Amino acid sequence: MLDHAWIIPLFPAASFVIILLFGRRLPSKGSEVGIAAVGIAFALALVTNVSWFGHVNDAEHAAGATEEHASAVVDQPAGAPGEAAAVAQEGEGTPAVEGEGGEQHAEEEADASVAPVTKEVTWFENGGVDISVGMLLDGPAVMMLFVVTLVSLLVHVYSTDYVAGDRRYTHFFAFLSLFTASMLGLVLAKTTLQLLVLWELVGVCSFVLIGHWWEEKPNSDAALKAFLTNRVGDVGLIVGVVTLFWAAGGTFDIVEINTRAVEGGIGQTALLVAAVSLLAAVMSKSGQFILHTWLPDAMAGPTPVSALIHAATMVVAGIYMVGRMYGVFFQGFHIGVSSVNALAVVGGITVIGGAGLAFVQNDIKKVLAYSTVSQLGYMVMALGVGAWTAAFFHLFTHAFFKACLFLGSGSVSHAVHSFDMRQDMGGLRRWMPHTYRTFIVATVALIGIFPLAGFWSKDEILAGASQLGGGDLNYRGFLIVGLVGAFMTAAYMTRVVYLTFFGDFRGHGHPHESGPRIVVPLYILAGLAVVAGFANVPEALAPESLALRFEHYYEPIGSYFPGELPAFSHPEFSLGVALTATLIGLAGIGLAYLWYWREAGPHGITQRSTVARAGYTVLANKYYFDHLYTDIIAGGIKGPVARGVYWINQNVIDGIVDGAGRLSTAVGRFVYTHIDQQVVDGTVIGSAAAAQRGGQAARQLTSGKVQQYGALLFGAVAVFAGVLIIFI
Amino acid sequence: MLNQFLLLGAILFCVGVYGVLAKRSAVLVLMSVELILNAVNINLLAFGALAGDVTGAVFALFVIAVAAAEVGVGLAIVLAIYRNSHSVDLNDVDTMKG
Numbered sequence: 023m024l025d026h027a028w029i030i031p032l033f034p035a036a037s038f039v040i041i042l043l044f045g046r047r048l049p050s051k052g053s054e055v056g057i058a059a060v061g062i063a064f065a066l067a068l069v070t071n072v073s074w075f076g077h078v079n080d081a082e083h084a085a086g087a088t089e090e091h092a093s094a095v096v097d098q099p100a101g102a103p104g105e106a107a108a109v110a111q112e113g114e115g116t117p118a119v120e121g122e123g124g125e126q127h128a129e130e131e132a133d134a135s136v137a138p139v140t141k142e143v144t145w146f147e148n149g150g151v152d153i154s155v156g157m158l159l160d161g162p163a164v165m166m167l168f169v170v171t172l173v174s175l176l177v178h179v180y181s182t183d184y185v186a187g188d189r190r191y192t193h194f195f196a197f198l199s200l201f202t203a204s205m206l207g208l209v210l211a212k213t214t215l216q217l218l219v220l221w222e223l224v225g226v227c228s229f230v231l232i233g234h235w236w237e238e239k240p241n242s243d244a245a246l247k248a249f250l251t252n253r254v255g256d257v258g259l260i261v262g263v264v265t266l267f268w269a270a271g272g273t274f275d276i277v278e279i280n281t282r283a284v285e286g287g288i289g290q291t292a293l294l295v296a297a298v299s300l301l302a303a304v305m306s307k308s309g310q311f312i313l314h315t316w317l318p319d320a321m322a323g324p325t326p327v328s329a330l331i332h333a334a335t336m337v338v339a340g341i342y343m344v345g346r347m348y349g350v351f352f353q354g355f356h357i358g359v360s361s362v363n364a365l366a367v368v369g370g371i372t373v374i375g376g377a378g379l380a381f382v383q384n385d386i387k388k389v390l391a392y393s394t395v396s397q398l399g400y401m402v403m404a405l406g407v408g409a410w411t412a413a414f415f416h417l418f419t420h421a422f423f424k425a426c427l428f429l430g431s432g433s434v435s436h437a438v439h440s441f442d443m444r445q446d447m448g449g450l451r452r453w454m455p456h457t458y459r460t461f462i463v464a465t466v467a468l469i470g471i472f473p474l475a476g477f478w479s480k481d482e483i484l485a486g487a488s489q490l491g492g493g494d495l496n497y498r499g500f501l502i503v504g505l506v507g508a509f510m511t512a513a514y515m516t517r518v519v520y521l522t523f524f525g526d527f528r529g530h531g532h533p534h535e536s537g538p539r540i541v542v543p544l545y546i547l548a549g550l551a552v553v554a555g556f557a558n559v560p561e562a563l564a565p566e567s568l569a570l571r572f573e574h575y576y577e578p579i580g581s582y583f584p585g586e587l588p589a590f591s592h593p594e595f596s597l598g599v600a601l602t603a604t605l606i607g608l609a610g611i612g613l614a615y616l617w618y619w620r621e622a623g624p625h626g627i628t629q630r631s632t633v634a635r636a637g638y639t640v641l642a643n644k645y646y647f648d649h650l651y652t653d654i655i656a657g658g659i660k661g662p663v664a665r666g667v668y669w670i671n672q673n674v675i676d677g678i679v680d681g682a683g684r685l686s687t688a689v690g691r692f693v694y695t696h697i698d699q700q701v702v703d704g705t706v707i708g709s710a711a712a713a714q715r716g717g718q719a720a721r722q723l724t725s726g727k728v729q730q731y732g733a734l735l736f737g738a739v740a741v742f743a744g745v746l747i748i749f750i
Numbered sequence: 751m752l753n754q755f756l757l758l759g760a761i762l763f764c765v766g767v768y769g770v771l772a773k774r775s776a777v778l779v780l781m782s783v784e785l786i787l788n789a790v791n792i793n794l795l796a797f798g799a800l801a802g803d804v805t806g807a808v809f810a811l812f813v814i815a816v817a818a819a820e821v822g823v824g825l826a827i828v829l830a831i832y833r834n835s836h837s838v839d840l841n842d843v844d845t846m847k848g
Contacts, residue, residue: 726847728840729779733771 024077024139027070028157030167031206033059034174038200045192050182052192056199057178063206064171067164074164078575081137138163138277138578140212151272156212158276161576162345162414166209166338169421172550173334174202176543180429181326183539184436194234198330201227205335209342213274214263217346221259221307221339225252228336232323244322251316255306259343262299265292266350280349280583290353297354300347301364308340309395310402311372315647317395318379321387321441325432328387332394333425338417341401345414348405349583357408358490361497366406370503372399377510381517382641384444386431389518393468394424396507400483403504407497409486409593411558411573416483418572419467419475419554426464426547433457433540434522437533443521446529450522453533456541458523460548465519467551469512469607472600478555480508481600485593501599508603512610520618560595755796762789776828776838780821787817 037059045052142156178198185194204227208220226249233245263274269292270279282288304310309317317337321328331337344351344365355363376395383389397420404413431441437454440446451458467474470481487500527533535541558572573592577583723734762785769782791810798806832838 724847726844728843729771736767736771 024070024073024159025141027066027139027159027164027167028141028210030063030066030070030171031203031210033063033066034199034203034206038196038203041192041196041199045196051195053178053182053195056195057175057182059199060171060175060178060202063202064175067167067171070159071164071168074159074161075575077139078161140277142212153215153274154213155216157210158212159210160578162342162578163209165414165418165572165576166342167206169418170202170205170209170334173421173425173547174198174205174330176425176429176546177326177330177334180329180432180540180543181324183537184326184432185324190234194231194324197227197230197234198327201231201327201330201335205339208339212276214266214276214279214347215274217276217343218259218263221303221343222256224336224339225249225256225307228252228320228327228331231327231331232320234324234327235322241322244316244319248316248320251313252306255303255313258299258302258306262296262303265296265299266347269293269296276346280347283349283353284583286353288350288353293350293354297351298364300343300350301368304340304344304402305368306340307343308337308398308402309372309376310340310368310399311375311395312647314372314376314395318383318388318391321385321391325387325428325435328391329425329428329432332391332428333421337394337398338421341398341405341413341417344402344405345410348410351405352408355406357406362499363406366403366497366500369399369401369403369406370500372396373403373503373507374510375399377507377514378641380510380514384521385441386434386443386447386518386522387428387441389443389514390424390427390431393427393511393515396511397424397468400480400504400507403500404483404486407483407487407500408490409483411577411592412479412482412486414576415558415572416479418557419479419551422547422554423464423467423475423551426460426544426551427468429540429544429547430457430461430464431522433536433544434461436536436540438529438531440529443518444528447522447527448525448529449527450533451524453527454523454535456535457544460541460544461523462519463548464551465515467555469515469611470508470603471607472604473555475551475553475555477600477604478558478560480504481595481603482558482560482593484508484599484603485596488596488599489593505603505606509606509610512607513614516611516614517618520614524619752796752800755792759789759792759796762786762792774839774841776831776840776843777825779840780824780828783824784817784821787813787820 034056037055041052041055045055048054138158138160140156140158142154144152144154146153178195181194181198185191188194201224204220204223208217208224211217211220229245229249232248233242236242236245266279266288267274269288270282271287273279279288283293302313306313306316320331323331351365352358355365357363357365373396376392376397376399380389380392380396383392397416401413401416401420404410404416434447434450434454434457435441437450437457438446463474467476470476470479484501484504487497487504490497559569561569766782766785766787766789769785770779773779773782791813794806794810794813796806798804798810828838831843835842
């Protein structure tokens, strides 16, 4: 199956075509085709996962014997477990990994021989450069196959109820399929060029789906905003890809680029340029500050699309891209040895900024959108501090609980026909018990309370921030950012739960629980939100055969990945960090509980205090980013640019046109007077005149006088005779 | 001996040519043509005698016969011209003027 994993994206892609062509004539208007295709893809993804586990185990057994010796040698300086992490070993640059000693080393060394499964065909050749497309199947790709197909399948099922009776029902399912296919293709992309193409395809699909109800202006505006904001980052991606192409010696191959980056085959400047360019792409695609503004607006799309975008397809593409090109980022930003870098800073700002915005939103989906922004910030931050596995683990768990939250919010809005928590919701737990239960589970998972999924993944990120990096500080600053983010997450999610499910119902009519096609996916996702965290239980808390399974199977340690470098290491489980994070989360919940349930605290402070009101205004205006982009940047550029363009139009372009006109007139006149009149006509007239004169001369000869003819005859004969005599 | 014959022939030829080109009367032109033919005959005979062969004399007789026929035809044409234009002046016969 591993060799043939490339057919997985083909099913949804084929489904897209079939639905578009025949969807309307099918009994279920095309949705059955989409569900079947994604279902098959999901089944194949499961098979791929199982095969991959076998692949990793085989490689490990094969390598195990030979690696024992090497690991024993490496392990000489190993300190006591746990302590080594705290004592920063700057000199060696390997502060954390020493802790567990031989076992972990043996495992990592063994993992180094897990080769990715690749497949490649030449697309075209141009100027000696072989442009090929192919499949790169390694740990993260296998993991993403599972997540994308699972979430997509559930979203498909959910959508059959949610958008039932929609005027573009068929169209909706067609693009859901294409969206899934693009993302699956991106996951398996072998070359950066392929990545770029599928990245754009994902963007196009999100544009179409966000603008699904384009008849209303805000929706089409949101779709355009999403598309255009992503264009900004795409420029970065193109620049990054091109830079890497030249820097890596003319190759688009991801593995080769990473290998060269890791082994020092690419100059530091080129790596930095590429990493910064790619960071711009991540910022737009994964909704990082300052290009996050499209993501909340993208809530204008149907809720299943939001769930798909936020959990599986669109925004995680950026995270995935960083993970795929991690060699470039790791070397470009010196992640292993620095204590601050652009990637981590962007992530850190996003964690806090997104969480802050989530407080003032009354639209339940927008709160979740900012929550996603914040959680994506965690992932980028984790990648920035060098905790690759933590980032992808968080991506993995986040996909489940965030999809569950989004689908839950869709279920709620299905009941009350609104997204406004303040005006149309409240007290819904009585009417919607299933949605309520799953939403609570997903919320607790997002907040990160033991033992739900978010706890494990967030803890790993925080542990990474506290232990990885270089210098005295490591990335401790980002540990604080992460803890503050955890507190804010807890508080705003409690607010959402309160406003939606507690208190009195403020809307109209009688809300009702949604049908099974909506509830069942919610339960599946909630169940996964509970158990997904156990995929990567730290070694300190579980027997070895169960611990760190996620890291073991999905981390792509190989020659192209910085995993082999001593600087790339994994954080240890730290009880202190875990406890602190949990307590902070509980504190956030408690504070929000006091505020909303007990009505404690300075309510109405935004009316009384100028400072608080100012803060609220800033948040309500989303830090004025939209104003900055629309009014100042776009508006500021628009006027001068328009004037400049007008001036250029009047003077340069019109000048060129006028000049060209005048020049051609002059040329025409010259051609007429000199060439046409004199040369051409002269030739014609001259030849006629020459013929006439020749005729006149010849006419003189034909006098009609026989004797003259005779004289010519005799004269000619005499001449010829003379010639005959003289010369012969 | 041969030279005198050739000289005579040449003189006769030249007189004939002069007559053909210069005389305005068609009859005189015809007569001049006869002179040219006879100049040729003298040459034929002279060379025939030199070679001791009768071929030259035979050829001369043949020329005389053809000349008689030619004069017949020529005079007939002149007569026809005279009937048309009441003149035998060759300068008047220029209907082929271009």
